Amino acid sequence: xxxxGADAEPTAxxxxxxxxxxxxxxxxxxxxxxxGTPLAGAVALVGIALLGASLSAGSVRLCAAAGxxxxxxxxxxxxxxxxxxxxxxxxxxxxxxWDVADHGLGLAAHVGRETTTRRNELxxxxxxxxxxxxxxxxxxxxxxxxxxxxxxTALVLLLFGGVVLLAALRG
Amino acid sequence: xxxxxxxxxxxxxxxxxxxxxxLFRSPGAVLAAAVAAGYLAVRAxxxxxRPSLAVERVVADEAPDxxxxxxxxxxxxxxxxxxxxxxxxxxxxxxxxxxxxxxxHAAALRSGDAATFAYTVRAARGDHEWxxxxxxxxxxxxxxxxxxxxxxxxxxxxxxxxxxxxxxPLRGLTTPFAGRVPTDxxxxxLEFYAVREYRRGxxxxxxxxxxxxxxxxxxxxxxxxxxxxxxxxxxxxxxxxYVAPSPTAESAVERSVDAAGRLADVLLSKGDRVGxxxxxxxxxxxxxxxxxxxxxxxxETLVTDPGFAPTPPDPDRRFVSRLWRRRFRRRLPDDAQVxxxxxxxxxxxxxxxxxxxxxxxxxxxxxxxxxPHRPGGRLAGLERGLRLAELRAxxxxxxxxxxxxxxxxxxxxxxxxxxx
Numbered sequence: 056x057x058x059x060g061a062d063a064e065p066t067a068x069x070x071x072x073x074x075x076x077x078x079x080x081x082x083x084x085x086x087x088x089x090x091g092t093p094l095a096g097a098v099a100l101v102g103i104a105l106l107g108a109s110l111s112a113g114s115v116r117l118c119a120a121a122g123x124x125x126x127x128x129x130x131x132x133x134x135x136x137x138x139x140x141x142x143x144x145x146x147x148x149x150x151x152x153w154d155v156a157d158h159g160l161g162l163a164a165h166v167g168r169e170t171t172t173r174r175n176e177l178x179x180x181x182x183x184x185x186x187x188x189x190x191x192x193x194x195x196x197x198x199x200x201x202x203x204x205x206x207x208t209a210l211v212l213l214l215f216g217g218v219v220l221l222a223a224l225r226g
Numbered sequence: 227x228x229x230x231x232x233x234x235x236x237x238x239x240x241x242x243x244x245x246x247x248x249l250f251r252s253p254g255a256v257l258a259a260a261v262a263a264g265y266l267a268v269r270a271x272x273x274x275x276r277p278s279l280a281v282e283r284v285v286a287d288e289a290p291d292x293x294x295x296x297x298x299x300x301x302x303x304x305x306x307x308x309x310x311x312x313x314x315x316x317x318x319x320x321x322x323x324x325x326x327x328x329x330x331h332a333a334a335l336r337s338g339d340a341a342t343f344a345y346t347v348r349a350a351r352g353d354h355e356w357x358x359x360x361x362x363x364x365x366x367x368x369x370x371x372x373x374x375x376x377x378x379x380x381x382x383x384x385x386x387x388x389x390x391x392x393x394x395p396l397r398g399l400t401t402p403f404a405g406r407v408p409t410d411x412x413x414x415x416l417e418f419y420a421v422r423e424y425r426r427g428x429x430x431x432x433x434x435x436x437x438x439x440x441x442x443x444x445x446x447x448x449x450x451x452x453x454x455x456x457x458x459x460x461x462x463x464x465x466x467x468y469v470a471p472s473p474t475a476e477s478a479v480e481r482s483v484d485a486a487g488r489l490a491d492v493l494l495s496k497g498d499r500v501g502x503x504x505x506x507x508x509x510x511x512x513x514x515x516x517x518x519x520x521x522x523x524x525x526e527t528l529v530t531d532p533g534f535a536p537t538p539p540d541p542d543r544r545f546v547s548r549l550w551r552r553r554f555r556r557r558l559p560d561d562a563q564v565x566x567x568x569x570x571x572x573x574x575x576x577x578x579x580x581x582x583x584x585x586x587x588x589x590x591x592x593x594x595x596x597x598p599h600r601p602g603g604r605l606a607g608l609e610r611g612l613r614l615a616e617l618r619a620x621x622x623x624x625x626x627x628x629x630x631x632x633x634x635x636x637x638x639x640x641x642x643x644x645x646x
Contacts, residue, residue, distance in 0.1 A: 065328040065330060091254070119235060122235065122236075122239070123235065123239065126239040126242065126243055129243050129254075129255055129258045130242065130243055130246045130255065132252070132254060132255065133243070133246045133250045133252035133254060134246065134250055134252075136252060137252070137254055138254065139254035139257055140254075141254070142252075142255060142257065142258055143254060143257045143258060143261060145258075146257075146258035146261045146262070150236070150261065150262065150265060154367070154368075158311075158368060161230075161232075161364075161368065162313070165332070165362055166313050166314075166315065166330040166331065166332050167328055169327065169328050170328050170330045170331055170332055171331060171332070171343065174332075174333055174334050175311060175312070175313075175332040175333055175334050176332075178310055178311070178334035179310065179311060179334075179366075179368070182310060182366045182367065183367065186264060186265055186268045186367065187261055187264065190260065190261045190262075190263070190264020190265065190267075190268075191257070191260075191261045191264070193260075193264070194257045194260035194261060194264070195257055198253055198257055
């Protein structure tokens with residue numbers, strides 16, 4: 056005997072648009088990093104696989120692991136002396152991919168898959184990409200303006216970046 | 227306002243990446259860390275969402291029949307600054323089941339924009355009221371969220387028509403007043419009961435003239451007196467009784483209340499006094515009475531009283547059947563018989579019926595069958611069958627009522643078996 060009044064409960068799965076966007080952005084990030092060095096691309100691919108798994112399993116923890124793996128891909132790029140441009144692009148797209156995936160999981164918990172969430176997802180993805188793109192452009196612009204690796208300016212830029220980072224972390 | 231901690235790991239990751247970048251003299255990694263710093267800076271600078279919403283809810287039909295599907299439309303208008311991430315969950319009343327489209331929505335609203343979403347509920351007996359819409363608003367990067375409830379009214383009142391085509395023979399416990407229940411008392415009536423010897427003063431019309439002509443002795447025909455009964459309808463509405471053969475089927479309580487409503491209508495039309503009670507932690511008692519005002523009161527009680535609600539009571543509420551039984555007996559008039567509606571899924575209604583019957587309140591049990599056609603259900607059905615057999619052995623009348631048949635059919639079938 057079962058209790059009656061079963062609600063048409065929404066399934067707690069991330070909306071398909073978010074899944075598609077996250078995996079697409081992640082694939083692009085992997086492509087950028089692979090253009091840097093093959094090792095970075097390979098690690099990034101593992102990260103995308105984890106991201107996909109987290110979305111299909113609905114697990115926020117797995118999604119965080121995917122984010123960590125994407126950061127690992129950037130570390131791998133640094134260790135294998137990848138050129139800066141693809142690494143910056145890969146970082147922007149990687150953070151955006153993780154953000155969209157995590158947002159999708161949040162939507163899954165709150166409203167479920169059957170709900171109309173298109174506008175919400177697109178706005179979030181656009182904001183995320185805009186923030187990352189702007190940050191990447193400013194950083195890369197600064198790097199180019201510094202003339203590509205003069206020791207003194209690079210150090211100043213590095214320190215500046217560190218200060219910004221710390222200020223942001225405190226906020 | 228709570229922090230979602232979505233970006234918690236990003237700062238640490240950025241520091242690690244920047245550190246590795248410095249270690250390997252790789253500008254790319256340091257720049258990647260700067261990208262993360264950009265996200266963190268925007269997160270820190272983002273304004274906290276303060277949703278200011280106007281919500282309007284439209285219920286397509288505010289007085290539907292039970293089982294009707296009713297469309298509910300919710301329009302949300304942003305009266306404050308832009309909301310980047312808005313999740314809406316409508317507070318559907320407990321007794322209503324959403325059958326189409328989740329009662330939820332996610333949106334992003336500019337100032338002055340509106341979002342509309344709609345869903346369908348299946349109307350169930352009772353007075354249902356919407357009170358609020360749950361809102362979760364997040365900032366552009368989702369670093370902080372604010373959860374509130376926006377007040378928005380809405381009402382759906384579903385009153386079933388208890389049309390009285392159903393009848394169930396009552397037992398012979400009656401009041402001294404004239405009515406329709408045949409009794410074992412000889413006197414004036416319609417149906418032959420017995421013949422006794424003539425006493426002075428017997429009405430001439432009741433003298434058995436045939437016998438007088440044959441034997442020369444005067445004898446008087448006794449007819450079955452028909453009297454009115456006092457009936458208390460008790461609906462088993464404990465959490466255990468909210469069972470149905472399938473998730474979409476009507477619960478035993480729902481069928482019980484429906485049957486009680488129909489029988490009450492018929493009994494009141496015949497001049498019987500009818501009361502109602504819920505065997506439930508949400509105690510409900512309506513003393514037996516008769517008349518038009520009482521008919522309306524009884525219907526209102528069955529439809530809207532929380533004791534008969536279509537959703538189970540809080541399982542944490544204490545229900546001590548012995549105390550309930552004692553209080554019920556104190557309230558029950560001496561000449562009242564009891565019609566108990568229960569799926570009989572445990573022993574409590576069995577004990578209740580047996581004790582009450584032993585005390586002289588004639589008890590009839592109407593038992594809607596909630597067992598599904600599955601192996602487990604068949605086992606539960608066997609156990610239930612044993613309980614009902616025990617009731618019958620104790621002299622309680624039992625009418626079994628399967629989901630497929632109307633109560634009138636079940637009542638007829640049972641009545642053929644019952645001897646008067």
